[in-house]
Amino acid sequence: MDLQLSGKRAIITGATKGIGKAIAQTLAQEGVDIALCARNLDEVETTIAGLKQLGINAYGEVVDIQNKQAYESWLAKSVEQLGGIDLFVPNVSAGGGMDGEENWQRCFEIDMLGTVRGCEILLPLMKDGGAICLISSTAAVENFIAPQAYNSIKAGLINYAKHLSQLHAPRKIRVNTVSPGPVFIEEGAWDQIKEHMPELYDTTVGQIPMGRMASAEEIANGVAFLLSPAAGFITGANLRIDGGFTKGIQY
Numbered sequence: 009m010d011l012q013l014s015g016k017r018a019i020i021t022g023a024t025k026g027i028g029k030a031i032a033q034t035l036a037q038e039g040v041d042i043a044l045c046a047r048n049l050d051e052v053e054t055t056i057a058g059l060k061q062l063g064i065n066a067y068g069e070v071v072d073i074q075n076k077q078a079y080e081s082w083l084a085k086s087v088e089q090l091g092g093i094d095l096f097v098p099n100v101s102a103g104g105g106m107d108g109e110e111n112w113q114r115c116f117e118i119d120m121l122g123t124v125r126g127c128e129i130l131l132p133l134m135k136d137g138g139a140i141c142l143i144s145s146t147a148a149v150e151n152f153i154a155p156q157a158y159n160s161i162k163a164g165l166i167n168y169a170k171h172l173s174q175l176h177a178p179r180k181i182r183v184n185t186v187s188p189g190p191v192f193i194e195e196g197a198w199d200q201i202k203e204h205m206p207e208l209y210d211t212t213v214g215q216i217p218m219g220r221m222a223s224a225e226e227i228a229n230g231v232a233f234l235l236s237p238a239a240g241f242i243t244g245a246n247l248r249i250d251g252g253f254t255k256g257i258q259y
């Protein structure tokens with residue numbers, strides 16, 4: 009299937025590792041120009057160099073999403089560098105954690121406001137064919153480990169995406185969500201859990217009927233499809249990519 013993504017311009021936050029990097033690479037392989045950010049300069053430079061080798065225009069900067077001013081000025085600069093904007097994936101997360109109110113605030117600032125600020129700046133600049141894919145988690149839709157900011161705020165993102173999708177559909181701009189189940193990334197969260205909390209890791213894999221965690225590329229493929237004109241009539245959807253990890257029936 010031709011995803012018809014070639015020539016489009018995408019901004020992805022947190023795209024030097026894991027799922028964000030896989031999304032950048034997958035889109036670049038489809039001929040999409042990319043702007044990305046992360047906090048580690050070496051990794052930004054290496055990722056940009058790798059993307060450019062795929063023959064696309066790539067631009068990256070060191071930005072901490074928690075710094076509103078730096079984040080917003082990077083978004084504006086990215087649009088300028090790309091010559092416009094068609095696709096947006098706010099991918100950065102504060103991650104899970106149970107260290108009280110501080111964690112709730114960090115998660116709200118990074119996951120929720122990082123997404124909202126990006127959408128508010130970029131949506132008015134998008135034209136017919138624009139698309140956004142939020143990154144939630146199956147932790148938003150079913151019981152997961154314990155009450156924590158991550159689970160609740162990821163749920164809020166799905167709600168936000170649905171409302172955006174209704175508002176912007178008449179402009180022919182689509183907004184969807186991907187909710188990954190556990191994804192195994194070298195040196196990522198589940199790799200750490202495998203090393204330091206092997207029981208939690210084994211129990212979690214045991215709950216996935218396909219018998220393993222997802223790869224970052226499997227998540228990126230779903231994101232690329234939802235962003236593409238091939239998914240041109242899909243908006244307001246929340247696609248779970250989880251190998252059967254969630255048990256509830258979606259109607």
Ligand SMILES: NC(=O)c1ccc[n+]([C@@H]2O[C@H](COP(=O)([O-])OP(=O)(O)OC[C@H]3O[C@@H](n4cnc5c(N)ncnc54)[C@H](OP(=O)(O)O)[C@@H]3O)[C@@H](O)[C@H]2O)c1
Nearest residue numbers: 022023024025026027046047048072073099101145190191
């Ligand atoms: N992995 C999973 O099992 C899983 C499951 C469900 C949902 N998700 C979601 O998928 C998304 C990506 O997760 P991941 O596991 O791929 O993460 P990851 O491997 O930890 O990568 C995160 C990326 O974001 C960057 N980053 C982190 N904090 C940042 C900040 N404050 N400002 C700017 N950049 C920042 C990181 O680079 P620097 O550290 O250099 O900044 C890196 O490029 C998240 O929204 C996560 O909640 C993941």
